[in-house]
């Protein structure tokens with residue numbers, strides 16, 4: 001049995017652009033693009049986990065809005081259950097800490113990046129529903 005990995009991702013929208021983050025070379029899914037976030041710890045709600053992760057890895061605070069998508073994707077290392085939420089910055093600006101790179105892109109530019117496979121359905125939704 002593969003392990004279940006429950007993950008939350010933040011679709012942070014600022015001035016009509018979405019924050020995209022590239023995984024580093026030493027991680028699983030090296031150089032793939034993802035939404036900042038991470039694993040839900042035991043006892044946390046998805047929202048609490050997302051606020052904690054964004055504070056830790058981007059040094060900023062967010063307000064969490066509607067859910068974008070939920071996907072279950074089987075990787076060789078486990079099954080990722082990814083839920084993404086629309087988020088808004090309420091304090092600070094995202095900074096580069098553990099990612100290789102960060103970029104702000106318009107919804108219709110998202111499909112140009114090489115996303116982690118679990119993210120592809122969310123990317124398609126965002127490109128269709130949030131086009132400017």
Ligand SMILES: Nc1nc2c([nH]c(=O)n2[C@H]2C[C@H](O)[C@@H](COP(=O)(O)OP(=O)(O)OP(=O)(O)O)O2)c(=O)[nH]1
Nearest residue numbers: 007009027028034035036037038039080116118119
């Ligand atoms: N944060 C985040 N993780 C994602 C996304 N899409 C996706 O498949 N993942 C995967 C990558 C990781 O295996 C896992 C999130 O774990 P994490 O962010 O807490 O841990 P990590 O990068 O240190 O992961 P790892 O090297 O231990 O696998 O979910 C996404 O959009 N955002």
